[in-house]
Amino acid sequence: MSLAANPGLSRAASQVEDIRHDWSRKEVEALYALPFNDLLFQAQSIHRRYFDPNQVQVSTLLSIKTGACPEDCAYCPQSTRYDTGLEVEKLMEVEKVLEQARAAKSSGASRFCMGAAWRSPKQRDMPYVIAMVKGVRELGLESCMTLGMLTQQQADELADAGLDYYNHNLDTSPEYYGDVITTRTYQDRLETLDHVRGAGMKVCSGGIVGMGEQAGDRAGLLQQLANLPRHPESVPINMLVRVEGTPLADQEDLDPFEFIRTIAVARIMMPASHVRLSAGRESMNEQMHALAYFAGANSIFYGEKLLTTPNPESNSDMALFARLGITPEQRQIEQAPETPNPRFYDAASPVGTPATAREGH
Ligand code: SAM
Ligand code: DTB
Ligand code: SF4
Helix, strand or coil, rough: CCCHHHHHHHHHHHHHHHHHCCHHHHHHHHCCCCCHHHHHHHHHHHHHCCCCEEEEEEEEEEEECCCCCCCCCCCCCCCCCCCCCCCCCCCCCCCHHHHHHHHHHCCCCCCCEECCCCCCCCHHHHHHCCCCCCHHHHCCCCCCCCCCCHHHHHHHHHHHHHCCECCCEEECCCCHHHHHCCCCCCHHHHHHHHHHHCCCEECCCCEEECCHHHHHHHHHHHHHHHHCCCCCCEEEEEEEECCCCCCCCCCCCCHHHHHHHHHHHHHHHHHCCEECCCCCCHHCHHHHHHHHHHHHCCEECCEEEEEEEECCCCHHHHHHCCCCCCCCCCCCCCCCCCCCCCCCCCCCCCCCHHHHHCCCC
16 A cells, blocks of 8 residues: 555555565466556555665676586576587686676675576585685675575575575476476475575575566566565566577567566565566666666666676666666665665655655654
8 A cells, every 4th residue: 555545554554564475376467467557656656665766786796607507497508408608617716706806896886796507505615605705795795696505504604604695596486497497496496595594694586587488477486486484685587598509599589568567566576675687688778777777676787797698888887877867776784674774765755855854854
């Protein structure tokens, strides 16, 4: 319910109502079925209650171990099962990773994400990834890793080293999942997310659209994410990057408005989470980016490469930010998960006016 519709409702009460973990598939599908303008208005209104609508968080991504992955994810250029011509690289040296982290910091990133093409980390790899986490934190950057499945013990070790976020995606709905990946189950993924939470780290989890799934599968993915015991703090929405040699190389284009709807529905269902406009930006024009930010996306991967595929040039992202009056989010305020951002905005107020200022705090 919006504050405008019920001015007597306190902000705190309305925010508690917004954060739900009991979404039915029908409810999610009903959001998707709204007229486009109604959906975007609802998403933008809720966005302003939790975030500065003119700030976007910027993360940099580095592949610390590339290719030769034993898993069979049908979208992935790094699976050893598909001939994608990718050059395999073993785990990078810690100092080389930190060099890249320094460069990311000086180019304005607030978070440094490291990805490895593993099913799960081997025990012998742990000392190296732990040294990377410690080094990145010493630079004053937030750290994020995506290394595949984790045991509780591995999650605890990473948390003890100071890892802020762990990325592990559900990828799609439980129903479509088996058409895309056969080497690990949906339940395996949920267990890893549980271990990450159990270790006290922040969760980054989202999925991919444009893999030939039905509309109901996109709703199913968001339903799974929002019905987790706690919402992921970060929700990457990836548009499939079609890579020659993978089984999904010839997948048809997804209607761009379906992609924008997915961002908007994610924003409404997980109001206090950062929704990341993730893979696939290279094929999106400026208008599409602007629409995604309007629908509630407030995080991007920044830099010319994702893990193995191209991403827009940093300059073009910054030029678009300037044209849209967007600034990069400078620092993450330490706050309990699902606590609304104290700099709090709503649709009824002038753009860019913090509620705290309006209320005289
Ligand atoms: N190997 C680890 C794992 O799968 O958990 C971590 C790295 S993996 C590349 C991280 C995520 O990137 C995947 O879960 C998937 O959502 C996304 N991804 C990989 N290839 C992609 C592609 N071609 N298009 C869009 N997203 C992709
Ligand atoms: C996520 O959801 N998207 C990022 C990140 N998590 C690690 C990865 C996208 C990878 C796109 C394909 C590639 O560059 O290899
Ligand atoms: Fe391996 Fe991750 Fe790619 Fe799947 S998505 S093949 S687990 S690197």
